[in-house]
Amino acid sequence: MSFLEIKNISKNFVNHQALNDVSLSVPEGKIFGLLGPNGAGKTTLIRIINHITVPDSGEVWFEGKKLDAEHVLQIGYLPEERGLYKKMKTGEQALYFAQLKGMKRSEAMEKLKYWFQKFEIESWWNKKVEELSKGMQQKVQFIVTILHEPKLLIFDEPFSGFDPINVNILKEEILNLKKNGSTIIFSTHNMASVEELCDNIALINNSKKVLDGDVNDIKQQFKQNVYDLHFKGSFDKFSASVTADYKIESVRQENGNTVCRVKLLNGTTTNQLLSGMLQYGEIVGMNEVIPSINDIFIQVVEGENN
Amino acid sequence: MNKIALIIQREYLARVRNKTFIILTLLAPLLMVGFIAVIVYLSTLKSDKTQSILVNDHSGIFKESLTDSKTVKFSFTENVDDEIAKKLITEGNYYALLIIPDTISDKRLELISENQVNISTKLYISKLIEKKLRYDKLQSMGVDPKVIDKVNPEVHIRTIKINKEGKEEISSAEAALGIGYVSSFLIYMFIFIYGAMVMRGVIEEKTNRVVEIIISSVKPFQLMMGKIIGVALVAFTQLALWIIFGVIIMFAAQSFMGDTGSVQEQVLQSQNMAPEMQEVMNNTAFNDIVAPIMNLPVFSILFSFVFYFIGGYLLYASLFAAIGGAVDNETDTQQFMLPITMPLILSLIVAQTVMQNPEGPAAFWFSIVPLTSPVVMMMRIPYGVPAWELILSMALLVLTFIGTTWLAAKIYRIGILIYGKKFSYKDLWMWLRFKG
Numbered sequence: 001m002s003f004l005e006i007k008n009i010s011k012n013f014v015n016h017q018a019l020n021d022v023s024l025s026v027p028e029g030k031i032f033g034l035l036g037p038n039g040a041g042k043t044t045l046i047r048i049i050n051h052i053t054v055p056d057s058g059e060v061w062f063e064g065k066k067l068d069a070e071h072v073l074q075i076g077y078l079p080e081e082r083g084l085y086k087k088m089k090t091g092e093q094a095l096y097f098a099q100l101k102g103m104k105r106s107e108a109m110e111k112l113k114y115w116f117q118k119f120e121i122e123s124w125w126n127k128k129v130e131e132l133s134k135g136m137q138q139k140v141q142f143i144v145t146i147l148h149e150p151k152l153l154i155f156d157e158p159f160s161g162f163d164p165i166n167v168n169i170l171k172e173e174i175l176n177l178k179k180n181g182s183t184i185i186f187s188t189h190n191m192a193s194v195e196e197l198c199d200n201i202a203l204i205n206n207s208k209k210v211l212d213g214d215v216n217d218i219k220q221q222f223k224q225n226v227y228d229l230h231f232k233g234s235f236d237k238f239s240a241s242v243t244a245d246y247k248i249e250s251v252r253q254e255n256g257n258t259v260c261r262v263k264l265l266n267g268t269t270t271n272q273l274l275s276g277m278l279q280y281g282e283i284v285g286m287n288e289v290i291p292s293i294n295d296i297f298i299q300v301v302e303g304e305n306n
Numbered sequence: 307m308n309k310i311a312l313i314i315q316r317e318y319l320a321r322v323r324n325k326t327f328i329i330l331t332l333l334a335p336l337l338m339v340g341f342i343a344v345i346v347y348l349s350t351l352k353s354d355k356t357q358s359i360l361v362n363d364h365s366g367i368f369k370e371s372l373t374d375s376k377t378v379k380f381s382f383t384e385n386v387d388d389e390i391a392k393k394l395i396t397e398g399n400y401y402a403l404l405i406i407p408d409t410i411s412d413k414r415l416e417l418i419s420e421n422q423v424n425i426s427t428k429l430y431i432s433k434l435i436e437k438k439l440r441y442d443k444l445q446s447m448g449v450d451p452k453v454i455d456k457v458n459p460e461v462h463i464r465t466i467k468i469n470k471e472g473k474e475e476i477s478s479a480e481a482a483l484g485i486g487y488v489s490s491f492l493i494y495m496f497i498f499i500y501g502a503m504v505m506r507g508v509i510e511e512k513t514n515r516v517v518e519i520i521i522s523s524v525k526p527f528q529l530m531m532g533k534i535i536g537v538a539l540v541a542f543t544q545l546a547l548w549i550i551f552g553v554i555i556m557f558a559a560q561s562f563m564g565d566t567g568s569v570q571e572q573v574l575q576s577q578n579m580a581p582e583m584q585e586v587m588n589n590t591a592f593n594d595i596v597a598p599i600m601n602l603p604v605f606s607i608l609f610s611f612v613f614y615f616i617g618g619y620l621l622y623a624s625l626f627a628a629i630g631g632a633v634d635n636e637t638d639t640q641q642f643m644l645p646i647t648m649p650l651i652l653s654l655i656v657a658q659t660v661m662q663n664p665e666g667p668a669a670f671w672f673s674i675v676p677l678t679s680p681v682v683m684m685m686r687i688p689y690g691v692p693a694w695e696l697i698l699s700m701a702l703l704v705l706t707f708i709g710t711t712w713l714a715a716k717i718y719r720i721g722i723l724i725y726g727k728k729f730s731y732k733d734l735w736m737w738l739r740f741k742g
Binding site: 069073084085087097 | 519
């Protein structure tokens with residue numbers, strides 16, 4: 001079931017094209033990673049979903065209906081460029097943003113109390129924002145984003161400015177939100193967190209979508225018949241035996257074993273590799289090398305740009 | 307709309323609670339009173355100091371005519387040589403030396419002093435001399451001295467306006483001028499202060515990066531209008547507080563200084579008037595101050611003031627908001643500020659000429675053109691303005707501020723989301739044509 005459907009969106013600015021015929025489908029209840037190099041058009045796409053800018057052509061469908069201004073109330077958006085009114089008191093400010101999202105004052109008050117308690121920041125309620133550290137402000141900002149329990153959450157670089165402990169708290173909360181049924185769009189350059197959190201990803205480069213789908217499917221798609229072979233024995237003899245059927249990409253020592261990364265060529269199977277290897281040493285293990293999102297990102301973007 | 311109301315509320319409270327607002331609101335009237343007090347005090351100081359003037363009168367006919375006043379005191383030499391008299395200035399510690407030649411018709415009088423002689427002293431002396439000369443001349447032509455005494459040159463003009471029904475009203479150009487000037491200056495001042503406040507508010511949201519969060523909940527237009535209206539309410543609050551303080555201070559000052567009548571009497575006495583005349587003058591003076599104010603079109607002045615105050619503010623505030631949207635910080639505002647502040651400053655300059663001729667072509671055109679009309683029209687209204695001119699001017703103002711608000715909203719909504727770039731007029735023009 002796709003929750004958000006982006007159909008053939010194009011957007012031009014005065015001097016450049018930000019999005020070129022981009023179509024995406026964000027499934028319900030999943031975390032969707034929106035990836036791409038700087039300036040690829042991610043922020044423009046997010047702004048279109050938030051109804052901040054209007055596309056030149058194309059449509060956005062939200063829960064099976066064409067996106068309109070009312071849907072904005074069901075979206076929680078944490079922009080990359082974020083901030084708060086410095087001179088305003090923290091609690092008052094959180095209340096203000098909640099009310100702008102259509103919450104009643106009393107309801108917002110109740111929920112804010114819950115979250116301030118949960119994050120152990122009750123004592124900040126009457127402090128001005130400028131008295132808080134940057135990390136503290138980010139926490140308040142996160143609460144403001146999710147407070148109205150939106151169906152769709154958009155996080156643009158949510159972990160920037162947080163220490164590792166707070167990053168973990170936040171990751172946990174994001175997974176909780178997913179468990180409670182929210183659909184989450186997650187845009188970041190931190191590929192490790194993408195691996196950890198995302199179910200689906202889309203990669204945008206030079207204002208075009210170049211890749212999208214389920215994370216595992218994509219990884220399968222990008223694996224290149226490369227295996228790590230762990231063994232005890234002489235590497236020199238092994239390398240002397242290398243034929244045109246496989247190529248050694250790298251060799252390293254790990255826990256007293258030699259680990260050799262081998263790429264199989266010409267339809268060679270792993271069994272053939274293993275049987276050829278047996279005479280040179282004791283095989284400890286072998287595993288297929290699945291490319292990381294990071295590798296895929298670099299491979300695709302560099303391939304595109306050349 | 308509920309969200310605009312929320313924004314207005316926040317913008318209003320954030321500013322009214324601000325310490326600088328509270329301090330300025332309380333302090334400004336006190337400062338005004340302080341200034342006036344200092345000026346009054348200084349002017350009384352000056353009049354206490356008498357200037358002694360040594361007169362070297364070669365003609366010998368002015369001894370009786372040169373009468374002392376509060377500030378000027380005359381002493382006479384025994385008709386000595388001018389060089390000796392000049393030395394006497396420093397020896398006798400005189401303020402100045404007046405040299406009167408034998409015959410005045412062909413020679414000028416000289417007033418010699420170490421410092422620049424002040425104008426009022428100079429005028430006082432020349433007035434006395436002229437009076438004496440006129441008297442002598444008339445007498446030599448055979449006019450009876452009694453007749454000369456009876457000619458009273460003091461003239462007091464009362465201006466009376468006749469309305470269409472033929473009823474006479476006492477009008478006063480001074481009262482109209484005063485009210486016109488105060489109200490146009492207030493409008494000018496508030497547009498400047500509060501327009502700039504809107505601009506700073508927009509820039510603050512941009513530099514704080516808070517704007518994108520708000521824009522994801524409300525439309526940029528709502529945010530801009532909420533801010534403009536919120537700041538307008540702050541301006542009204544400040545104006546209302548000042549009026550209240552002003553009234554309180556006026557009453558306080560009145561009970562403190564005693565009733566103003568005694569001051570008036572002093573003034574009249576110093577003009578050397580007969581006591582029975584004073585009574586008459588007292589009454590007319592009162593009438594001349596209060597009656598004309600009552601006879602001015604009070605309702606239309608008040609209505610126009612509120613209208614032009616709001617209209618002018620909305621017009622300029624939306625332009626200021628657009629500038630705020632187009633720049634990153636206040637130092638970048640200069641290039642865009644000029645075309646907005648120019649007509650505003652121009653209108654204050656034009657107001658000076660309107661003061662002298664409230665019905666001239668300059669007054670007409672500048673009170674019709676929307677960018678200058680709020681300030682210039684207020685200058686004209688106390689003198690009475692034809693209804694059609696007023697309606698035309700107001701209609702144009704409304705149309706223009708709808709237009710500028712629309713333009714400003716376009717620039718604003720694009721500008722607020724772009725950081726770290728400096729824009730030229732060309733960029734702004736592109737934004738206006740941009741579908742966005």
